[in-house]
Amino acid sequence: MIKARVTVTLKNGVLDPQGKAIEGALGALGFDGVGHVRQGKVFDIEIDSADKAKAEADLKAMCEKLLANTVIENYTIALN
Amino acid sequence: MIKARVTVTLKNGVLDPQGKAIEGALGALGFDGVGHVRQGKVFDIEIDSADKAKAEADLKAMCEKLLANTVIENYTIALN
Secondary structure, eight states: OOEEEEEEEEESOOOOHHHHHHHHHHHHTOOEEEEEEEEEEEEEEEEOOSSHHHHHHHHHIIIIIIOTTTTTTEEEHHHH | EEEEEEEEEEETOOOHHHHHHHHHHHTTOOOTTTTEEEEEEEEEEEEEEEEEHHHHHHHHHHHIIIOOTTTTTTEEEEEE
């Protein structure tokens, strides 16, 4: 069994209203010096296979097809 | 400037309908051997400070107060 963590983040330059809202909320809570905040998604995926190369190729295809919108998002794949 | 990545994931045993939906969608797309999928959130936060210890304490407080619901979620903080 392979455990993978896929992290999907917005590309630079793409507006992130959710991140902006969190930035404002942190300031309102009294945290000083908070700069930009960007929010992304993380997926922990288990794959029943021992073939790391195939798992990585599959995960890449999953990102391209479902998990990430590659027009506005980047993704990274980390295998454990 | 310190860049930090906060990752918030559901605790074990907490139902994750979004993860289940992704699991089903990946199966429907023809990906074999996909086991459990869990979805979480990631926050990339910039802090205007050079004091790593204070930044880490602040980030912990941010998680406890705003970013994570510690009843059902775990969080990890990674400083770059």
